[in-house]
Every structure is written in structure tokens, then in C-alpha cells.
Amino acid sequence: MSDAAAAASRIAPPPEAVRREAADRLAGLATPAGALGRLGEAAVWWAAVQGQCPPSPPSNVRVVVFAGDHGVTAHGVSAYPSEITALMVHQFLSGGAGVAVLARLHGAELRVLDLGVDVEAGTFPAEVSSYKVRRGSGAIHVEDALTAEETLQALAAGASVAAEEIAAGADLLVAGDMGIGNTTPSAALIAATLGLGAEEVTGRGSGIDGDALMHKQTVVDEALVRAGERVTDPVDRLTALGSADLAAQVGFLAEAARRGVPVLLDGVISVACALVAEDYAPGSSAWFSAGHRSPEPAQSLALSKLGLEPLLDLGMRLGEGSGAVAAVPVVRSAAALLADVSLLADVLGDQGA
Numbered sequence: 153m154s155d156a157a158a159a160a161s162r163i164a165p166p167p168e169a170v171r172r173e174a175a176d177r178l179a180g181l182a183t184p185a186g187a188l189g190r191l192g193e194a195a196v197w198w199a200a201v202q203g204q205c206p207p208s209p210p211s212n213v214r215v216v217v218f219a220g221d222h223g224v225t226a227h228g229v230s231a232y233p234s235e236i237t238a239l240m241v242h243q244f245l246s247g248g249a250g251v252a253v254l255a256r257l258h259g260a261e262l263r264v265l266d267l268g269v270d271v272e273a274g275t276f277p278a279e280v281s282s283y284k285v286r287r288g289s290g291a292i293h294v295e296d297a298l299t300a301e302e303t304l305q306a307l308a309a310g311a312s313v314a315a316e317e318i319a320a321g322a323d324l325l326v327a328g329d330m331g332i333g334n335t336t337p338s339a340a341l342i343a344a345t346l347g348l349g350a351e352e353v354t355g356r357g358s359g360i361d362g363d364a365l366m367h368k369q370t371v372v373d374e375a376l377v378r379a380g381e382r383v384t385d386p387v388d389r390l391t392a393l394g395s396a397d398l399a400a401q402v403g404f405l406a407e408a409a410r411r412g413v414p415v416l417l418d419g420v421i422s423v424a425c426a427l428v429a430e431d432y433a434p435g436s437s438a439w440f441s442a443g444h445r446s447p448e449p450a451q452s453l454a455l456s457k458l459g460l461e462p463l464l465d466l467g468m469r470l471g472e473g474s475g476a477v478a479a480v481p482v483v484r485s486a487a488a489l490l491a492d493v494s495l496l497a498d499v500l501g502d503q504g505a
């Protein structure tokens with residue numbers, strides 16, 4: 153692509169004039185300079201992505217959980233078996249999953265989609281599986297996760313889902329994940345994107361340690377060696393090292409950014425997808441904010457590369473979009489503070505009057 157074509161296809165950033173107006177307003181609030189800390193930074197980001205200052209708090213938060221199974225799970229990389237993925241999809245539907253509880257509490261809509269769960273057709277209601285790409289994605293250390301066609305299908309599915317959620321009125325989106333084994337492809341995608349080694353990105357996931365952790369690191373290393381030079385291109389990277397559910401999440405994030413709708417990121421899976429989305433659709437990450445910090449080392453590495461500082465750091469490693477939904481009240485607080493705290497000039501003026 154020529155430089156001009158690349159610039160033309162770059163995602164348009166949030167309006168700089170609004171960002172500056174919000175930064176000026178923050179500096180003028182009746183607080184000591186910088187006293188709101190990251191809440192202040194979040195308020196400026198929120199005003200810019202909402203396109204107005206003062207901003208109003210998010211009022212239509214919509215969470216989409218992308219579910220899928222991963223071939224690596226049969227190779228000893230997780231503390232849990234693949235069967236949990238489908239069982240948890242039922243929990244998202246019945247309201248008993250962690251993110252379902254938080255979504256209810258914070259007034260967010262929750263939708264779960266089966267992109268690649270290893271179950272027979274008809275296991276879930278039709279609307280859950282309408283974007284299904286395949287049953288389980290390939291074990292990335294021995295084979296590609298997807299065919300090239302499946303990657304494009306999953307990217308397009310994610311983009312369609314984003315369009316649907318935006319048509320339903322979303323003013324803040326969350327992309328969540330459900331998939332036993334998915335911290336392995338997420339770590340591999342982050343390593344491949346950042347040019348890091350398996351030992352830097354591999355974490356305990358849902359709870360492995362000792363020999364299992366060393367084995368998971370070997371699996372990530374084998375996957376990176378197997379993929380070789382193909383990882384330079386973001387779509388080929390997803391084909392070799394991703395999965396149907398991760399590719400769909402990349403498509404969802406890129407489309408949300410392209411349509412100018414902000415996204416609150418979650419843990420290592422969500423941030424791996426955001427990192428690939430930034431490569432796939434440059435400029436996307438200006439529309440993203442980091443909901444929380446996960447203990448997975450790859451998540452912090454990817455957040456640093458994206459220049460994002462998480463709002464919460466609670467040691468959460470549930471996934472599902474739960475850390476992002478837990479941060480929704482923080483975004484609401486940030487918006488309300490920037491909109492409703494008095495201006496210091498007015499306070500001083502009142503005193504003088």
C-alpha cells in the first residue's frame with residue numbers, strides 16, 4: 153500500500169478539538185491540578201470519543217462475549233477441560249456467569265456468540281450460533297488455527313456484530329471472551345505482534361503452574377516457530393495463531409473504531425485482539441480504553457505498546473469481559489466529574505463577589 157493509501161485507510165481519530173476542550177475543562181475544575189488522576193484521563197478520553205464536552209455518562213453499554221474452543225487445550229495448557237466452554241455459554245444465557253452478574257448490576261446488555269465452540273449444531277439457541285465458523289480451532293503448535301477463508305469469515309462476522317450493536321444504540325462496547333485454552337493463542341498473538349519470546353508472554357491462565365506452565369511456554373514457542381514469517385501480516389497471524397473467536401473479536405474491535413464507537417478492553421484475550429486490530433486497522437486503538445490489568449504478563453506488554461493504562465488493577469483473571477464491565481462505573485464517574493464539578497474560576501469569582 154502507498155503512504156497515501158495507508159493514510160486514507162487509517163481509522164479517523166476521535167475529534168482533537170473536543171479532546172483539547174476536555175483537557176482544558178479538566179485543568180479548570182475546582183480540584184487541585186491532577187487530583188483526579190486516571191479518572192481525569194478517562195474523562196478526557198470519554199469526552200473525545202463521545203464527541204462532546206462536557207460529556208454525558210455512557211447510557212447504552214453493550215457487551216458481546218465471543219466463545220470458542222482451542223485445539224491446544226487437549227495438549228495440557230489449561231487447568232480446565234474444553235467442556236467448560238459450552239457449560240459457561242449456558243451460564244451466560246441463564247445469567248449465572250460472572251460477567252452476567254456485573255452486566256445486570258451496571259445496566260449493560262449482554263450477548264454471547266458461539267464462533268467456534270466444540271459442540272454439535274443445535275446445542276445453543278439459533279441466535280447464539282448464527283455466526284459460527286467451525287467446531288474448535290486448530291492446535292496452533294501443530295497446525296493453523298483456521299483456514300484463510302475462515303479467518304476472513306470470522307473477521308466479517310465480528311464486524312457485522314459491531315454494526316448490529318451500534319445500530320441498537322451502543323455508546324460504549326465491551327468485547328469479552330469465553331474459551332478454555334484461549335490464553336495460549338492470545339499469548340502467541342501478542343508475542344508474534346511484538347516480536348517477543350514465549351518466556352516473556354506465557355502466563356498461568358486459569359491456574360496452571362510448575363511443569364504445566366513450562367509446557368505451555370513450549371507450546372507457545374512451537375507455535376511461533378511453526379508460524380514463522382507469516383506472522384508479519386495480521387490476517388495471516390490470526391490464521392496461524394488465532395482462532396475463530398479471537399478473529400471475530402478483532403473484526404468487532406476494528407469495526408467499532410471505524411464507526412467511531414468506543415470500546416472498553418478486558419484482559420489478555422481482549423487486549424491481544426486489540427493489538428492485532430491496531431495492525432489490521434491502524435488508528436483503531438484511539439477508540440479503546442483499558443478496563444483493567446490482568447495478571448497475565450502478555451496483557452501488560454500489549455497495553456504498554458498500545459499506550460493504554462488500565463482503570464482497575466484488582467488481580468482479576470476471569471475474562472468474559474468482566475474486568476471491563478467492572479470498570480464501567482469508573483467511566484461513568486469520570487464523565488460525571490468532568491461535566492458537573494464546578495470550575496475553579498467560578499468558585500474564586502463567587503468568593504470575590
Ligand SMILES: O=C(O)c1ccc[n+]([C@@H]2O[C@H](COP(=O)([O-])O)[C@@H](O)[C@H]2O)c1
Pocket residue numbers: 229230231232329330331332333334335336356357358359360418419420421446447448451468469470471472
Ligand atoms: O482475561 C484474562 O486476562 C484471563 C486470564 C486467565 C484466564 N482467563 C479466562 O480463562 C480461560 C482461559 O484460561 P486457560 O488457562 O484455559 O487458557 C478463558 O475462558 C478466559 O476467559 C482470562
Ligand SMILES: Cc1cc2nc[nH]c2cc1C
Pocket residue numbers: 232236240329330331358470471472
Ligand atoms: C468456571 C470457569 C469460568 C470461566 N469464565 C471464563 N473463563 C472461565 C474458566 C472457567 C474454568
